[in-house]
Amino acid sequence: MELNKIELLIEKYFQGETSIVEENELRTYFSSLNVAQHLEQYKPLFGYLSLAADQKFAQEIPLLPIPKLRDEYKKRNVPWLSMAASVIVLMGIGTYVYYNYEDANSKQDLGTYDDPEVAFRQTQKALALLSNHVNVGIESVHYIKEYQESKELIFKQ
Incomplete structure (x- = not known):
């Protein structure tokens, strides 16, 4: 029964669906001496994970x-x-x-027109385009203002 459970846990482990408790159970199984022969290939993997968890950085940083x-x-x-x-x-x-x-x-070409109606329509089109770009710039300024207010709130300047 335990062997079937370990095999299911290994399958779940490689699918990324195990919990911490299940992974600890796998580590303890593979660190024991009675590992099934067909599962011996996984022993270095779980042995390395237990060794890596035990390692500590001992060098002092000046x-x-x-x-x-x-x-x-x-x-x-x-x-x-x-x-x-x-x-x-x-x-x-x-x-x-x-x-x-x-x-x-x-x-x-400066876009000169002889007909005043055509010139008026083209001017309206150009001003609408300019207005759209200015509005995009104003939205960015609102974000900057909100960031500045948040920063002042956090750092209490």
């Missing part, structure tokens, strides 16, 4: 005082890192402008 941390931070040449980042950003902007300059100059 804690540095805060002033010493600041000194080490200053030693890392942070100004050089920020200058390098600035140069990379400027090179990226320059590359973008260089490759897109021709496209900007070729689009000189």
Whole structure:
């Protein structure tokens, strides 16, 4: 009877449906000396899990005082890192402008219309599009405002 129960528990274990109590039962069964021969292949798996649970991290981590941390931070040449980042950003902007300059100059059609009715409809369409994008931006500002209020509530600034 116990062997059938263990086999069912192994099947449930590999399907990810076991509880902690059932997994502990499997561990105790496989750590005993009377494991069925056809289940011997699972013994290292459950043996490793029991060994891993018993292991403790024994090495001590040295804690540095805060002033010493600041000194080490200053030693890392942070100004050089920020200058390098600035140069990379400027090179990226320059590359973008260089490759897109021709496209900007070729689009000189300003959308002029001879008929005032057509011009009015196109203006309404453009303003509606602009309004939609502004409304999306305003929604983002509401999220930022809600975040700021939550932060002030938590940190009581």
